[in-house]
Amino acid sequence: MATLRFSFGTMGSGKSTVALQIHHNLATRQLFGLLLTALDRDGHRVSSRLGVAAPAIDVQPDVDLFRLASDHWPIHYVVCDEAQFYRVEQIEQLARVVDDLAVDVFAFGLLTDFRGELFEGTRRLLELADEHVPLQVEARCWCGARATHNARVVNGAVVHEGDTIVVGDTRGSDADRLFGDSVRYELLCRAHFRTGDLGG
Structure with a gap:
């Protein structure tokens, strides 16, 4: 059964690194999938501060993610980096990819913006995702406390x-x-x- 999994953390918690690792692991098992990003610092790529990167589809606000997945059918998975920037409708389209196409979706993103408030994409992911996974790498504030x-x-x-x-x-x-x-x-x-x- 396909799953919509939302993994989240602060900046520096390894979101992009884990997204790239999942994409790599699945692709090396002869599974075909899509790697998506939005507003990544390197453009049409998912990039990690550790220096690893891979080409990705840049998710613009007008992209229908269900149609995108359908157009690439058959696929086994979709990995979505920077999912906090996706529109609410796009998160709903990802849920439809899981439900209607039986494709696993791995979404990664920040919980809150610079005001400490949920991003719209994040809020919808928290409402719709089958699994919520906090990343285990804890970034630190300058004082040594856990950065939130x-x-x-x-x-x-x-x-x-x-x-x-x-x-x-x-x-x-x-x-x-x-x-x-x-x-x-x-x-x-x-x-x-x-x-x-x-x-x-």
């Missing part, structure tokens, strides 16, 4: 307002800015997320 929030840092300060989706880096410094605002993301525990404390 992905804070957006604009020009050196934590912000809690703005567009939900703004692509930034997790390793750059504010000194890298040439034009416009410097945007990056920092992993923080709840206490330091609330206070905006970046630790010095």
Whole structure:
């Protein structure tokens, strides 16, 4: 019986690495599937900060994921990275891939945005997924506590307002800015997320 599995964690918890590993393991067993991503830092690829990557289909807002899977039939699985960015309708289409095509779907994503609120895609996955799997790699805040929030840092300060989706880096410094605002993301525990404390 096919399953919709949602694996989640903060940035740096290994989501893309596990997605790539599942895709690799299944493909080497002569199973055919699709590797999908949305807004990945490397474009039409799923990439891990460990340096591994694979070509992927970039999920735009107008892509019908049930039709995509049907057009590639027969397939055995679909691996979806950055699923928090998928539209609600696309999550529902993934559930239909599982139910109507009997294809396993492995979705990976963040739980919350920079405000500490669920992404729309994440919310629908939590509502529809057969399995919810927290990733076991725990990222840490600068203070050493478990990181629970992905804070957006604009020009050196934590912000809690703005567009939900703004692509930034997790390793750059504010000194890298040439034009416009410097945007990056920092992993923080709840206490330091609330206070905006970046630790010095």
